[in-house]
Amino acid sequence: MPSSASTPEFRPFVTWQGIIDWAQSHYRDRIFNKDEKIPTRPGLLYLVHRGAVRLVGSALASGSDNPTASDATDKVFLGFVGAGQPLEIVAQSPFNFQVYAHVEQTKVIWMYWEELDNWPHLRREVLEIFRYQHQRKLLWLCIVGQKRTTERLISFLKLLIEEYGEASDRGYCLPYPLTHAQIASAIGATRVTITRLMGKLRQQGIISIQEENLICWLTER
Amino acid sequence: MPSSASTPEFRPFVTWQGIIDWAQSHYRDRIFNKDEKIPTRPGLLYLVHRGAVRLVGSALASGSDNPTASDATDKVFLGFVGAGQPLEIVAQSPFNFQVYAHVEQTKVIWMYWEELDNWPHLRREVLEIFRYQHQRKLLWLCIVGQKRTTERLISFLKLLIEEYGEASDRGYCLPYPLTHAQIASAIGATRVTITRLMGKLRQQGIISIQEENLICWLTER
Numbered sequence: 001m002p003s004s005a006s007t008p009e010f011r012p013f014v015t016w017q018g019i020i021d022w023a024q025s026h027y028r029d030r031i032f033n034k035d036e037k038i039p040t041r042p043g044l045l046y047l048v049h050r051g052a053v054r055l056v057g058s059a060l061a062s063g064s065d066n067p068t069a070s071d072a073t074d075k076v077f078l079g080f081v082g083a084g085q086p087l088e089i090v091a092q093s094p095f096n097f098q099v100y101a102h103v104e105q106t107k108v109i110w111m112y113w114e115e116l117d118n119w120p121h122l123r124r125e126v127l128e129i130f131r132y133q134h135q136r137k138l139l140w141l142c143i144v145g146q147k148r149t150t151e152r153l154i155s156f157l158k159l160l161i162e163e164y165g166e167a168s169d170r171g172y173c174l175p176y177p178l179t180h181a182q183i184a185s186a187i188g189a190t191r192v193t194i195t196r197l198m199g200k201l202r203q204q205g206i207i208s209i210q211e212e213n214l215i216c217w218l219t220e221r
Numbered sequence: 222m223p224s225s226a227s228t229p230e231f232r233p234f235v236t237w238q239g240i241i242d243w244a245q246s247h248y249r250d251r252i253f254n255k256d257e258k259i260p261t262r263p264g265l266l267y268l269v270h271r272g273a274v275r276l277v278g279s280a281l282a283s284g285s286d287n288p289t290a291s292d293a294t295d296k297v298f299l300g301f302v303g304a305g306q307p308l309e310i311v312a313q314s315p316f317n318f319q320v321y322a323h324v325e326q327t328k329v330i331w332m333y334w335e336e337l338d339n340w341p342h343l344r345r346e347v348l349e350i351f352r353y354q355h356q357r358k359l360l361w362l363c364i365v366g367q368k369r370t371t372e373r374l375i376s377f378l379k380l381l382i383e384e385y386g387e388a389s390d391r392g393y394c395l396p397y398p399l400t401h402a403q404i405a406s407a408i409g410a411t412r413v414t415i416t417r418l419m420g421k422l423r424q425q426g427i428i429s430i431q432e433e434n435l436i437c438w439l440t441e442r
Contacts, residue, residue, distance in 0.1 A: 057363035076366030078359055090356045094376070095363050127348035134355035135311045137362065138299055142278035142316050144365050145297030145406055155315070185366055188409050 015122050016084075020049065023109040030108060032101035040099050044110050045126065046087040051106030052176055053081050056098045077182040079140070080164060086126045102176050136163065144187055152187040153197050157207065161217045170208070173216035236343050237305075241270065244330040251329060253322035261320050265331050266347065267308040272327030273397055274302050277319045298403040300361070301385060307347045323397050357384065365408055373408040374418050378428065382438045391429070394437035 023029040029049065032038055038053060040046065046053075055078040080102060081087045089097045101108075116123045136159070143155040165172030180194040201207045208216045244250040250270065253259055259274060261267065267274075276299040301323060302308045310318045322329075337344045357380070364376040386393030401415040422428045429437045 055359075057359060057366070074367050076363050078362055088352075088356070092360065095360050097359065097363075124348075127345075127352055130352040130355045131309075131348060134351050134358060135309070137355060137358035138276075138278060138318065139313065139316050140362060141299055141358065141365070141407075142297050142318075144362070145278070145409060146295050186362075188366060 015119055019047065019109060019119065019122065023049075023111070028110050032106045032108065034101055034104045034106075036101045038099040038101060038106075038108055040087075040089040040097070042088075042090050043113065044088070045113055045116060046089075046099070047109045047111075048081050048083050048085050048087065049107040049109050050083055051104070052083065052102045053087065053106060053108065054100045054102040054182075055079050055081065055087070056100065058096050058098075075185060077178075077186040079136075080160075080176060082164060086129055088130075140186075149187070149189045149193055150197055150200075152189065153183070153194065154201070154206075156183065156187050157201075157215060157217060161215070165217065168210070168216060171216050171218040173210055173214045175214070177213040178215060236340055240268065240330060240340065240343065244270075244332070249331050253327045253329065255322055255325045255327075257322045259320040259322060259327075259329055261308075261310040261318070263309075263311050264334065265309070266334055266337060267310075267320075268330045268332075269302050269304050269306050269308065270328040270330050271304055272322060272324045273304065274308065274327060274329065275321045275323040275403075276300050276302065276308070277321065279317050279319075296406060298399075298407040300357075301381075301397060303385060307350055309351075361407075370408070370410045370414055371418055371421075373410065374404070374415065375422070375427070377404065377408050378422075378436060378438060382436070386438065389431070389437060392437050392439040394431055394435045396435070398434040399436060 020029070032051075038046075057076045057078045058074060078097070087099065089099065091097060116126065139159055140156075143152055143159060146152045146155065160178070161172050161174055164174055164176070166175050180198060181191045183189075183198075184191045184194045198207070202209065205218060208218055210216050241250070253272075259267075278297045278299050279295060299318070308320065310320065312318060337347065360380055361377075364373055364380060367373045367376065381399070382393050382395055385395055385397070387396050401419060402412045404410075404419075405412045405415045419428070423430065426439060429439055431437050
């Protein structure tokens with residue numbers, strides 16, 4: 001399923017090696033364990049050098065008539081950022097974004113936006129990738145707006161697998177595990193519903209679950 | 222409420238006038254009536270010169286076990302693009318985006334991305350705005366992921382008013398009308414629920430509806 005529409009990739013190998021060296025010598029890189037929180041600050045640009053990170057958001061609504069309920073936050077899975085991809089977080093009350101290493105040994109580099117002026121080629125690529133990510137989030141919003149949960153689930157899995165999927169014997173598999181709770185948070189459903197629907201999709205031979213809990217979209221059925 | 226976090230604005234007045242002249246002499250501008258569909262094609266960049274456009278998306282899920290139901294599309298309101306702002310549409314099956322003039326006499330300019338190379342300053346600003354819009358869509362996804370509809374509605378209205386709101390006597394008002402059905406589609410609720418909740422927010426003095434059906438967020442209450 002991945003096609004010409006898949007993520008634009010960094011190709012400035014020389015630049016990239018230059019960045020890695022620069023980050024190392026300036027103590028701007030760090031390795032994180034799986035599910036470790038990556039500290040992020042607005043105004044900084046992050047580059048995932050190795051592994052993948054998971055972006056999670058939460059909103060704390062104010063102005064509600066029910067202060068007790070509004071204290072509770074719902075954590076929403078907002079997507080992956082894979083190796084070679086940039087990331088930035090603009091915290092904005094009452095919203096809050098968190099970034100977690102999604103796999104072991106995830107390595108992240110960070111820099112100030114102004115520092116990016118030293119690598120104009122990289123800067124342009126970073127902006128092109130945000131342009132692309134913006135389009136992906138529009139698709140995501142389209143999906144979330146669908147009324148039937150089955151439709152949302154199918155479209156959501158396709159969106160992720162189209163972007164991150166790796167070819168396997170029988171189809172394309174997400175290279176990272178994704179829990180039913182994470183899927184549920186992303187498409188406005190309950191964990192229980194997602195578990196039930198995922199079972200149904202498996203029975204229908206639309207998806208399969210590979211070892212280490214990876215979701216695969218089957219192409220031949 | 223609009224603050225430093227509000228939309229970055231085009232400031233290259235000279236460039237902007239140059240674009241307008243270029244568009245006119247190359248037949249690349251057109252004026253649309255309210256709710257008229259603006260034809261868009263992937264690969265083209267659109268600039269809203271005057272007025273505002275409304276972005277609407279729909280998904281047609283395939284692979285479902287219920288072909289009749291999956292023929293139905295849900296139209297989802299995905300936001301406004303105001304004067305001086307860029308827009309692009311990357312159509313991708315099974316998703317479909319439509320752009321409509323949201324107010325009378327909306328004027329739109331279009332060009333190929335390659336043509337933008339003639340205005341490197343504008344190109345950079347366009348990419349910066351897409352970077353900004355990407356962050357706004359992350360906030361939007363956060364909102365849509367909240368469990369309680371009231372929280373979603375309050376956060377959503379704040380998001381829009383923060384971005385587009387204009388100061389009035391008692392608060393900040395959206396400069397464009399927005400129907401309950403459009404709000405409902407954006408935050409995964411029914412039209413009836415939105416109508417009920419909007420009534421409640423008005424009673425509580427959190428919002429008011431000004432003439433021509435404009436939603437205002439009241440600051441003093």
